[in-house]
Structure formats: C-alpha cells, structure tokens
Amino acid sequence: MIHFECLNKYYPTKRGRHYVFKDLTISLPTDRNIAVLGPNGVGKSTLIRMMGGSDMPNSGRIHSDKNISWPLGLQGGLQGSMTARENVRFVARIHGYKDTKPIEQQVQRFAEIGKFFDEPVKTYSSGMRSRITFGLTMAFDFDFDVLLIDELGAVGDANFRKKSEKLLLDKYDQTKLFMVNHSISGLKKFCDSGVVIKNQSLVFFEKLDDAIEEYQEVYVK
16 A cells, blocks of 8 residues: 555645645555646646655655666666666666666667767757657666556557557556656546645545546546
C-alpha cells in the first residue's frame, strides 16, 4: 500500500494559499495498475512527483514499504546542468557500474535525440527529457514495485510511443503502474483501477470504468 497521511500541498498566490490537496488521508493498493484521472491543473503531475519524491508536501507525509520509481514522462527529474550522457553515467555509477558505456549507449539509442545527448538537459524540450528518463529507467534492472508514469503517451511520434509501450509491457510481471494519461484508451490499455482527483482529495475506484464514469460526471460537460 501507499499511505497518504494528513497531506497538504499548496502554492502561495497573491490571494493566499492555493491548495492542490488538503487534509488528504488515503491508502492506495500496489497490487494493480492505477490510472490517475482529473482535468488539466487539478494536480495529477504534482501527485506523481510527490509519490516519486521529486516534490514534497507542505505538511503530512507519503510512505510505503514498496520501492517506488521516480516519475517517468514529461516531468521526469534530471540534473539540468548535466548532459544526458552525464546523467546516465552518474546514475549508473551510483548503482555499481564501473563501465558505464554500455548503459550510455543503450539509453542514447533508445532516446533518439542525436547530438543533444551531449548537450545540457536544461536545453531540452519536455519530450526529450521524457525520452531520457524513460530510457534510463528501462536500461537498468531496478527492483521497482511501482512505476510512476506521467503522460508518456504524449511524447514522440507513433514509432517511439510503440517502442515505449512495448518496453513498459515487458515490465508487467515485475511491477505495477500509477499512470497519468489524457487518453482514456491509453489508460484502458494499461490500467485496471483508477483514482479521481476531486475536491482537493483522491477517490479510489477498484474498477477503472467506474473511475472514468466519475471523472466524466464531475469534469466533462
């Protein structure tokens, strides 16, 4: 399970605090693939970043005995002043690889960003960042229990999406997913349950179709 305890996440504005999540307490299962549903700006990416540890709540906490990945996708975390190659090399060395070149080559081939692989990440588009973070995660035999996916399907052309989906499906027996995707058909391809962001909180549905129905009733006019 992933436990959210008395969690608050807000951003300061001229009119005061804007709460994304307020007094959130819920436990979500990690034995199934869960779609995260909500309109733009409601907090889907913020939720994924907090679950992956790249963003923090203002108060409360998230905890689990499961090994959760960093966010893969549009908001994936990379060190901006370093090149993609340097980021990959750094992660590989942390995980005990003395010879990092095979990992570098594998991620470089997967990402298909050409000469930009040796340019600072801060010069990348969000799509280029996503290609690197996804390729980096899939290059290692990480023992993740849960993969966090943020709009992976929105990145790249059809061939790249197909390649990414194949790699993701290959992980099915090893891990479960929390996935953000604006495409309902994309969510149905991977997920069997859903969580809807509603009233600065989360509502879990064991059946994905029930979550989609709730999302459409609340947000789709």
